[in-house]
Amino acid sequence: MLYLSQLLGVSVTDQHDVHLGKITDVLTLASQVGRNEATYPTVMLIAGEEDQHWRVPYSAIEKHNHIWRLRSPSEQFVIPPQLSLQESSLQEEVSFAREVLDKQVIDLQHKRAIRVNDVCFDDDWRILAIDNSTLGLLRRLIPARLLGTRPKSVPLSLVLWSQVELIASRHPTDKDLADHTQIQLVPTMRTPSGHLAELHPADIATIIHQLTAEQGARVIERLDDETAADAMEEIDTGRQILILENIPPERAAIILQAMGPDEAADLLARMPEEQKQQFLRQMTPEESEDVQELLEYEADTAGGLMTTDYIVLNQTRTVQEALAAIRTNIQENDVRIAYIYCVADETEDESRPLGVVTLWDLLVAQPSQILQDLMETDLITVQPDTDPRTVAEIMAKYNLLAVPVVSAEGILEGVVTVDDALDVLLPQDRRRKPRRMY
Numbered sequence: 133m134l135y136l137s138q139l140l141g142v143s144v145t146d147q148h149d150v151h152l153g154k155i156t157d158v159l160t161l162a163s164q165v166g167r168n169e170a171t172y173p174t175v176m177l178i179a180g181e182e183d184q185h186w187r188v189p190y191s192a193i194e195k196h197n198h199i200w201r202l203r204s205p206s207e208q209f210v211i212p213p214q215l216s217l218q219e220s221s222l223q224e225e226v227s228f229a230r231e232v233l234d235k236q237v238i239d240l241q242h243k244r245a246i247r248v249n250d251v252c253f254d255d256d257w258r259i260l261a262i263d264n265s266t267l268g269l270l271r272r273l274i275p276a277r278l279l280g281t282r283p284k285s286v287p288l289s290l291v292l293w294s295q296v297e298l299i300a301s302r303h304p305t306d307k308d309l310a311d312h313t314q315i316q317l318v319p320t321m322r323t324p325s326g327h328l329a330e331l332h333p334a335d336i337a338t339i340i341h342q343l344t345a346e347q348g349a350r351v352i353e354r355l356d357d358e359t360a361a362d363a364m365e366e367i368d369t370g371r372q373i374l375i376l377e378n379i380p381p382e383r384a385a386i387i388l389q390a391m392g393p394d395e396a397a398d399l400l401a402r403m404p405e406e407q408k409q410q411f412l413r414q415m416t417p418e419e420s421e422d423v424q425e426l427l428e429y430e431a432d433t434a435g436g437l438m439t440t441d442y443i444v445l446n447q448t449r450t451v452q453e454a455l456a457a458i459r460t461n462i463q464e465n466d467v468r469i470a471y472i473y474c475v476a477d478e479t480e481d482e483s484r485p486l487g488v489v490t491l492w493d494l495l496v497a498q499p500s501q502i503l504q505d506l507m508e509t510d511l512i513t514v515q516p517d518t519d520p521r522t523v524a525e526i527m528a529k530y531n532l533l534a535v536p537v538v539s540a541e542g543i544l545e546g547v548v549t550v551d552d553a554l555d556v557l558l559p560q561d562r563r564r565k566p567r568r569m570y
Contacts, residue, residue, distance in 0.1 A: 133252045133253065133254060133255075133260065134252065134253040134254070134255070134257070135250050135251065135252050135253075135263070135268075135271060136158060136228055136229070136232075136233060136250055136251040136252075136253075137233075137250050137268075137271050137272040138271070139155050139158060139176075140155055140156065140157075140158075140229060141154050141155065141156075142154060142155050142200055143199075143200065144178050144188075144193065144200045144201065144202065145199060145200070145201045145202070146201070146202050146205070146206045147201070147202055147203070147204070147205060147206075149199070149201065152178060152180050152184075152186060152202070152206055153178045153179045153180030153181065153184065153185075153186070154178065154179060154180075155176050155177070155178055155200070156177050156178065156179045156229065157176070157177040157227050157228065157229040157230065158173050158175075158176050158177075158190075158227075158228045158229065158251075159173060159174050159175050159176075159177065159225040159226065159227055159228070160172070160173050160174055160225065160226050160228070160259060161174055161224055161225060161226070162224050162225060162226050163224065164259075165226060165293075165296065165297075165298055170258050171258065171259045171293055171294075172190060172257055172258055172259065173190040173253075173257060173259065174189070174190070174225060175187050175188055175189050175190065176188045176189075176190060176193060178209075183213060184210070185210075185211040186206060186209040186210060186211060187209055187211050188202065188209045189209075190257045191203075191257075192204050192208075192209070226298065228251055231298065232248050232251060232262070232298065233248055233250070233251065234247070234248060234249075235247070235248055235298075235299070236248075236299055236343060236347065237262065237291075237296050237297060237298055237299060238296070238297035238298075238299065238328060238339055238351070239264075239291045239295060239296070240295045240296070240297055240327050240328060240331070241291065241292070241295045242291075243331060243335045243338065243339060244338075244339060244342060245299075245339055245342040245343050246262075246264045246291065247264060248262045248263070248264065249262075249263050249264060249265065249266075249268030249269040249271075249272070250262070250263035250268035250269075250271055250272065251263065252290065259293045260290070260292070260293060261290035261291055261292050261293055262290070262291050262293065262296055263289065263290055264289040264290070264291060265289035265290075268289075295327075297327065297328045297351075299343065299347050299350055299351060300347075300350035300354070328351070328355065329355055329356060329359045333359065333362035333363040333365065333366050334366045336351075336355075336359070336363040336366070337363050337364075337366035337367045339351070340352065340363065340367055340371065340375070341367070341368075341371065345371065345374035345375055345377070345378055346378050348367075348371065348374075348375050348378075349374075349375045349376075349377075349378035349379045350378075352364060352375055352379065352387065353379045353380070353383050353387075357386055357387065357390045358390055358466060360387045360390065361387055361388075361390035361391040361392075364387060364391055364395070364399075365391055365392065365395045369398065369399060369402055370402075372399050373399065373402060373403060376388075376399075376411075381410065381411070381414060382414065384411065385411055385414035385415055388400070388411055388415060389415045389416060389419045390466075392439050392441055393419070393422040393423050393426055393439055393440045393441060394426055394437070394438060394439035394440070394441075394546075394552065395439075396419075396423050397423045397426035397427050398431075398436075400412070400423060400427065401427055401431065412424060422440045425440065426438070426439075426440065426546070429516055430517070432519070432520060433516060433517050433518065433519070433520065434514045434515065434516055434517070434518040434519075434520065434523045434537045434548055435516030435517065435537060435545065435546070436520075437520050437523065437548050437552050437553075437556070438516075438537045438545065438546030438547055438548045438552075439546055439547060439548075439549060439552075440546045441465070441467045441469065441547075442467070442469055442471075442473060442534075442536075442544075442546065442547045443457065443458065443461055443467060443469060443471075443472050443473065444472075444473045444474070444475045444478050444483055444485070444544065445457055445472055445473075445474060445475070445478050445503060446474070446475065446476070446477065446478050446503075447474040447475065447476065447486055447487065447502070447503050447504040447507060448502060448503070448504060449502070449503050450499065450500055450501065450502060450503075451494050451497045451498065451499050451500070451501045451502075451503070451506070452499035452500065454472055454489070454494055454503060455494055455495075455499075457472075458472070458491070458494075469534060469547070469549070470490060470491050470533040470534060471488050471489065471490055471491070471533070471534055471547075472488065472489045472490075472491070472494070472503070473485045473487075473488055473536060473544060473547075474486050474487045474488065474489060474503050474504065474507045475544075482543045482544075483543070483544050484538075484542045484543060484544065485511055485513075485536055485538065485542075485544050486507070486509065487503075487504075487507030487508055487509045487511065488507060488508050488511060488536075489503055489506050489507045489508070493506050494506075511536065512526065512530050512532060512535060513535065513536045513537070513538045514526060514535055514536075514537055514538075514548070515537065515538065515539070515540065516537055516539065516545055518537075520553075520556040521556055521557070523535060523548050523553060523556070524553040524554070524556045524557050527548070527550060527553045528553075532550070533549070533550045534547045534548065534549045534550065535547065535548050535553075
């Protein structure tokens with residue numbers, strides 16, 4: 133195998149064995165990162181004396197008698213003097229020397245963040261894997277003649293290139309645009325491979341916690357809205373705030389809006405007032421209103437724990453209509469809840485729950501049956517000022533997946549779901565949602 137560490141700094145000659153310069157970088161297409169098919173470098177960058185540089189396709193260079201030599205005239209690959217090495221590369225390309233080596237990447241197979249100590253290629257130049265082992269680091273620090281063969285006590289740790297997701301370090305600033313050597317364009321501009329989004333949101337959150345807040349922000353903002361929101365909900369609140377601070381406000385508002393109203397409210401409640409209001413203004417009026425309603429409740433209450441994502445339907449609806457409504461709410465609003473709450477008029481802003489029907493009851497009932505005939509009228513409810521631990525105990529006692537929160541007048545205010553109830557029962561240091569600060 134060939135290793136990046138063994139290529140960087142290696143001398144290259146032209147066809148006539150005249151020294152040109154040294155390999156300074158290897159580039160590949162960003163679109164090939166995270167793909168399962170064979171991936172090859174696009175070019176090598178070679179720097180010579182007196183600001184002479186060459187951009188050479190990997191197929192135009194060969195190793196002959198331990199010497200790297202061009203197969204074609206060097207004049208074909210000259211980079212114009214007015215262009216820097218960075219400017220000569222395209223935005224669709226990944227720089228292994230600047231954007232991969234010594235950087236953290238995501239190991240999709242093992243669902244973790246790892247450091248790249250080296251990159252390996254096969255003899256045909258196909259990019260095989262990244263090397264995360266101690267040997268990969270030693271290979272760069274110790275001359276090959278001293279390192280010798282791989283010691284048996286030093287395991288080789290390779291992660292297939294198809295299982296790697298790159299992490300952007302930051303957005304280019306105006307200063308960076310004037311100083312091309314500072315820009316890391318590709319990971320920021322690159323569309324994610326899609327593999328990361330296929331992980332469970334809790335696994336993505338675990339990876340985020342292994343990264344800096346800035347790196348975590350780059351990962352989150354490149355996910356689709358729904359996946360980004362789901363992953364954010366699994367991240368502890370303190371880290372959530374740092375991530376939002378490192379994401380452009382417009383993108384952060386979109387992610388907040390895609391989160392559950394209760395999760396967004398818990399997050400915004402810990403932000404300074406000015407920052408909180410900025411995000412609320414950037415959200416749609418409907419989403420902003422839901423979140424602001426939840427912000428009015430004290431944190432350590434059922435009201436502070438509940439969400440306004442629930443489904444109410446007229447008790448006169450049929451099972452077929454109810455299932456269609458559930459399907460619509462999942463597709464359009466991502467409302468996934470185990471119960472349907474039956475009311476007299478679902479169009480009213482304030483409704484009194486008359487009964488509840490489980491999703492399982494709907495699945496086994498006849499399509500023409502009326503909800504009124506299926507609903508359980510002996511509702512277990514809590515009030516907005518109920519202690520969260522009491523809410524959790526009630527849900528455990530009656531084996532509920534959600535419990536409605538009703539006002540003193542019997543108006544449905546929201547529901548507390550089982551995941552938030554379980555969070556209350558966890559030790560304080562293991563909760564995702566610390567106490568609100570503001």
